[in-house]
Amino acid sequence: MTESQLAVFRNRQFTALWSAFGISFLGDAAVRVGYPLLTLAVTGSPVAAGWVAFAANLPSLVLALPAGWAADTWNRRYILVTCQLVGTVVAAIVLAAVLTGSGVLPALIGGAFAEGTVATTAGAARLPSLRSVVPAGQRSAALSAYEVLTLATGLAGRALGGLLFGLARWLPFGANLASYLGSAALLGTIPADALTSRAVPQKPAPRHGTRESFRWLRQESFLRFCVLSLSGTGMVFQILQLVLIVTVRHSGDTWQVGLVLAASGAGGAVGAMIAPATPRSWSASAIIATSLYVWAALLAGMTSTTDAYLLALLNLGIGGVGGFSNVAINVYLLEAVPEEKLGRINAAAEILPNTTLVASAAAAGYLVAARGPTNTLYLLALAMITLAVCGTFYRRFERGEGSLGRGPKELSCKEIERKE
Numbered sequence: 518m519t520e521s522q523l524a525v526f527r528n529r530q531f532t533a534l535w536s537a538f539g540i541s542f543l544g545d546a547a548v549r550v551g552y553p554l555l556t557l558a559v560t561g562s563p564v565a566a567g568w569v570a571f572a573a574n575l576p577s578l579v580l581a582l583p584a585g586w587a588a589d590t591w592n593r594r595y596i597l598v599t600c601q602l603v604g605t606v607v608a609a610i611v612l613a614a615v616l617t618g619s620g621v622l623p624a625l626i627g628g629a630f631a632e633g634t635v636a637t638t639a640g641a642a643r644l645p646s647l648r649s650v651v652p653a654g655q656r657s658a659a660l661s662a663y664e665v666l667t668l669a670t671g672l673a674g675r676a677l678g679g680l681l682f683g684l685a686r687w688l689p690f691g692a693n694l695a696s697y698l699g700s701a702a703l704l705g706t707i708p709a710d711a712l713t714s715r716a717v718p719q720k721p722a723p724r725h726g727t728r729e730s731f732r733w734l735r736q737e738s739f740l741r742f743c744v745l746s747l748s749g750t751g752m753v754f755q756i757l758q759l760v761l762i763v764t765v766r767h768s769g770d771t772w773q774v775g776l777v778l779a780a781s782g783a784g785g786a787v788g789a790m791i792a793p794a795t796p797r798s799w800s801a802s803a804i805i806a807t808s809l810y811v812w813a814a815l816l817a818g819m820t821s822t823t824d825a826y827l828l829a830l831l832n833l834g835i836g837g838v839g840g841f842s843n844v845a846i847n848v849y850l851l852e853a854v855p856e857e858k859l860g861r862i863n864a865a866a867e868i869l870p871n872t873t874l875v876a877s878a879a880a881a882g883y884l885v886a887a888r889g890p891t892n893t894l895y896l897l898a899l900a901m902i903t904l905a906v907c908g909t910f911y912r913r914f915e916r917g918e919g920s921l922g923r924g925p926k927e928l929s930c931k932e933i934e935r936k937e
Contacts, residue, residue, distance in 0.1 A: 524655055524658070525651060525655045525658045525659045525662060526662070528650060528651065528655075530650040530707055530708075530711050531647070531650050531651055531659060533703055533704075533706050533707050534646060534647065534650060534704075534707060534712075535662060535663065535666060536703050537597070537699075537700045537701075537703035537704045538643065538663070538666060538667075538700070539666045539670050540696050540699040540700045540703065541601065541639070541696055541697070541700040542666065542667055542670035542671065542674065543670040543673060543674045543677070543692075543696055544674070544692055544693040544694075544695065544696020544697065544700075545632075545636065545674065545693065545696070546670055546671045546673070546674020546675050546677075546678065546782070547674040547675070547677045547678035547681065547689045547692045547693060547696075548608075548632070548678065548689050548690055548692070548693035549573070549674075549675075549678070550674075550675050550678030550679050550682065550689060550774065550775055550778060551678050551681070551682055551686075551689030551690055551693075552566075552569050552570075552573065552625055552628075552629055553566040553569060553570065553759065553762055554678075554679070554682050554762070554766075554774065555615065555621070555625065555682070555686055556569045556622070556625055557762075557763075557766065558686065559621055559622060560622065562882070562886075563759065563763055563881075563882040563885045563886050564882035564883055564886055565622065565882065566759060566762075566882055567759065567878060567879060567880070567881045567882020567883065567885075568626065568879065568882065569625050569626055569629050570629070570755070570759065570878035570879075570881065570882075571875060571878040571879040572626045572627075572629040572630040572633065573629035573630065573632065573633040573878070574633060574755070574871070574874050574875045574878045575630060575633060575875050576630065576633040576634040576636070576637045577633060577636075577637045577640075577867065577871040577874065577875070578868070578871040578872055578874075578875045580634060580637045580638065581637060581641070581864040581865075581867050581868055581871055582730075582861070582864050582865065582868070584637050584638045584640070584641035584642075584860075584864060585641045585730070585860040585861040585862075585863060585864025585865065586860070586861055586864070587638070587641065587642075587860070588641040588642040588645050588859075588860030588861075588864075589645070589858065589859070589860040589861050592709065592710075592712070592713055593642045593645060593646045593649070593712035593713060594646075594704060594707055594708075594709055594711065594712045594713075595709075596638060596639065596642045597639055597642055597643075597646065597704050597712075598701055598704045598705060600635045600638050600639040601635075601639075601697050601698075601700045601701035601704065602697075602701055603631075603635055604631075604632060604635040604697040605694060605697040605698055605701070607628055607631040607632055607635065608628075608632070608690065608693045608694040608697055609694055610624065610628065611624050611625065611628035611690055612687060612690040612691055612693075612694055614628075615686060615687045615690050616687050632693075641860050641863065641864055642712075642860065643663075644847070644850070644851065644859060644860075644863060645712075645859045645860050645863075646712040647659055647660070647663060648851055648859065649711065649712050649713065650711060650712065656848065656851050656852070657844075657848050660844055660847045660848055660851065661789055661790065661792055661844055663847075664785070664786075664789035664792070664840055664843050664844050664847070665786045665789045665790055665840070667785070667789075668781075668782045668783075668784075668785030668786040668788075668789060668836060668839075668840050669782060669783075669785075669786040670782070671779070671781070671782030671785065672779040672780070672781075672782025672783045672785075672786060673779070673782070674779075674782075675775050675778040675779040675782060676772075676775040676776060676778075676779040677689075677692065677775070678692075678775055679772050679773070679774045679775020679776065679778070679779075680772050680775055682775075683772050729858070729861070730858065730861040730862045730864070730865035731865050733854075733858065733862055733865075734862065734865055734866060737853065739801060739802050739849065740849075740850075740853075740866060742802055742805065742908070742911060743805065743846055743866070744866050744869050744870065745869070745908075745911065746805055746809065746904065746908055747870040748869045748870045748872070748873045749873070749900070749901075749904040750809070750812065750901070750904065751870045751871075751873055751874045751877070752873040752874065752876070752877040752900075753812075753816070753877075753897050753900055753901055753904075754835075755874050755877040755878050755881060756877050756880070756881040756884060756885075756893065756897060757816070757894075757897055758778065758881075759881040759882065759885055760881075760885060760890045760893050760894055760897070761774075761777050761778060761828060761832070762774055762778070763885055763890050764823055764828070764890045764891075765777050765825050765828065773825040776825065776829050777825055777828050777829045777832055778832070779829075780828075780829040780830070780832040780833040780836065781832045781833065781835055781836030781839070782836055783833055783836065784832070784833035784834055784835065784836030784837030784838075784839075784840065785836035785837060785839050785840030785843075786836075786840060787837050787840065788836070788837040788838060788839065788840030788841035788842075788844075789840035789841065789843065789844050790840075791841065792840070792841050792844035792845065801845040801846060801848075801849045804841070804842050804845045805842055805845070805846070805908070806905070806908050806909060808838045808839070808841070808842045809901065809904050809905035809908050810905045811834070811838050812835060812838060812901050812905075813898060813901040813902040813904075813905050815831050815834045815835050815838075816831075816835075816894065816897055816898040816901050817898045817902075818831050819831050819832075819894050819898070820891065820894045820895050820898055823891075850863065850866075884896075
């Protein structure tokens with residue numbers, strides 16, 4: 518662990534915030550395994566599981582911009598604590614339905630939507646909150662720690678969700694309820710004004726702030742490249758999750774579903790940990806473009822096996838590449854975007870990726886039911902190869918030349934360091 522990584526954990530406010538996020542992520546990851554498994558157990562239908570996933574992802578599309586505006590204008594600790602308390606109520610209602618067996622499917626769909634709303638609103642405030650409590654020189658280390666946390670809790674939570682569901686169907690939902698309470702308690706220890714931006718002179722009007730965010734994005738070639746890439750890869754990975762659940766559930770035990778899904782979190786944690794050691798001359802767009810080709814190769818490998826352990830190994834690689842590239846994107850985002858606009862611009866950047874995510878969540882069940890998991894995997898691998906080739910040509914077009922390189926407004930890691 519580097520000195521900057523050690524220093525960031527001496528920051529008590531960062532540690533409290535990081536721990537609160539971790540508890541929340543753990544419960545969320547566990548219950549996101551519980552939702553499709555319980556839906557499949559109750560209905561036996563991948564289509565129904567797809568609609569539950571659609572309900573969970575819909576708020577990220579319709580509420581992203583309002584949530585981003587709120588993160589830039591309201592007290593962020595208030596937003597985060599309120600979200601955990603609302604989530605507690607929702608989780609208790611869903612848990613009661615599961616325990617009683619009454620109205621389970623409507624409760625799952627409604628609960629997924631409500632929890633998606635909580636996740637979207639809280640998610641918009643997370644990056645700005647981290648920036649508020651971490652000095653500029655420690656942001657790369659803080660984002661690496663945040664990405665490791667996100668992926669490590671995804672690893673543990675997915676494995677835990679599969680294990681708990683195998684023991685009793687209600688247990689993942691009980692763990693989710695406990696995580697909301699624990700996260701709210703930790704967030705309550707942070708001073709009320711610690712997460713508030715000091716750079717905002719006045720509250721921007723929502724409509725004006727939205728126009729300004731999209732105008733700012735149009736001027737940043739690298740962020741445009743990220744938006745387009747994430748839109749395609751998010752769609753692929755959303756469908757992949759259901760494919761893996763259906764495949765492993767038919768050929769293995771419930772705990773193996775958690776193992777396969779958790780593998781991406783393990784790989785992501787490793788990728789995020791090594792990201793700060795990236796050669797400083799590497800550009801973020803080169804990292805993203807290379808990631809697309811590696812993902813395509815790993816997806817192609819998945820088409821040749823139904824073995825849970827091999828699928829877990831390949832998913833480990835997919836997660837590792839994702840964790841590495843996510844740190845590169847977030848470091849650039851924190852350094853390039855003014856603090857007072859971070860919530861809105863981040864939300865605007867997520868509109869197109871969230872649109873494809875919601876659409877793919879709804880379509881995933883129909884696609885798997887119509888084509889079967891193996892044929893669906895072939896389509897996903899082909900889609901990723903297409904994205905990789907298109908990404909290469911897009912980067913060349915942005916530079917107006919034949920060689921790979923940075924877009925006109927992209928900074929290398931070394932240049933960002935000089936800015937600090």
